[in-house]
Amino acid sequence: MEGLTVKRAYHQHCGLAAAMDVLGERWTLLLVRELLLGPRRYSELLADLPGLGTNLLADRLRFLVARGVVRQCGVGSAQRYAYELTDTGHGLRPxxxxxxxxxxxxxxxxxxxxxxxxxxxxxxxxxxxxxxxxxxxxxxxxxxxxxxxxxxxxxxxxxxxxxxxxxxxxxxxxxxxxxxxxxxxxxxxxxxxxxxxxxxxxxxxxxxxxxxxxxx
Incomplete structure (x- = not known):
């Protein structure tokens, strides 16, 4: 995906290592946490993740969308853009x-x-x-x-x-x-x-x- 920051990888043939390749960066699991109860707009995510800057939030969201963990969706009567977990993302709940x-x-x-x-x-x-x-x-x-x-x-x-x-x-x-x-x-x-x-x-x-x- 254009503009996507290249993440570090462990390059190990192991399920845990593969999961950490996607989830191991700082803020990523907390971002998933924020979406466990349903879709949230970008501004809501930014407000409820104090200390996370807007550029880093945008980068983390792009990465998770590219990996199939998160997707964009429309919410409300105006269909304003928000983010929600995919079925793959919801698999992280337990x-x-x-x-x-x-x-x-x-x-x-x-x-x-x-x-x-x-x-x-x-x-x-x-x-x-x-x-x-x-x-x-x-x-x-x-x-x-x-x-x-x-x-x-x-x-x-x-x-x-x-x-x-x-x-x-x-x-x-x-x-x-x-x-x-x-x-x-x-x-x-x-x-x-x-x-x-x-x-x-x-x-x-x-x-x-x-x-x-x-x-x-």
């Missing part, structure tokens, strides 16, 4: 969820860390996806004014944008609190007692929801 779950070891947020509602909800999905619980429910998360839903069916969890239909539990909180809850076993109880996390639903549904959210 990998990113497992990496997210693995990375939930930080005890608290740093004062210099940026946090977004989507990132906090991704931590929720990552925890729930690893539980393999026999739960058949939908949960709604209202995080800093943004709404997400988590559907759990026979040990599989899948998250998305928008409200649950209908929710067994509604969780209302902020992104920073939700990330800490997903990282610390005792944080959920502390957050609910302090009023930073509100869980609305029947007692039994709340217990099932909190079991999915509490890290082991």
């Amino acid at each position: 990998v990113l969820l497992e990496l997210t779950r693995w990375g939930l070891f930080r005890p608290e947020l740093s004062t210099v860390d940026t946090v977004r509602p989507r990132w906090a909800f991704l931590a929720v999905e990552a925890l729930a996806a690893g539980r393999h619980a026999e739960v058949d429910e939908d949960y709604e998360f209202r995080v800093d004014g943004e709404v997400f839903h988590l559907s759990v069916r026979a040990g599989r969890a899948h998250g998305g944008l928008g409200p649950a239909q209908p929710p067994s539990v509604v969780a209302t909180t902020d992104a920073g609190t939700l990330l800490v809850v997903c990282a610390q076993p005792t944080a959920l109880t502390e957050a609910t007692h302090a009023g930073r996390l509100e869980l609305t639903g029947t007692d039994s549904a709340v217990r099932r929801c909190t079991a999915l959210l509490t890290p082991s």
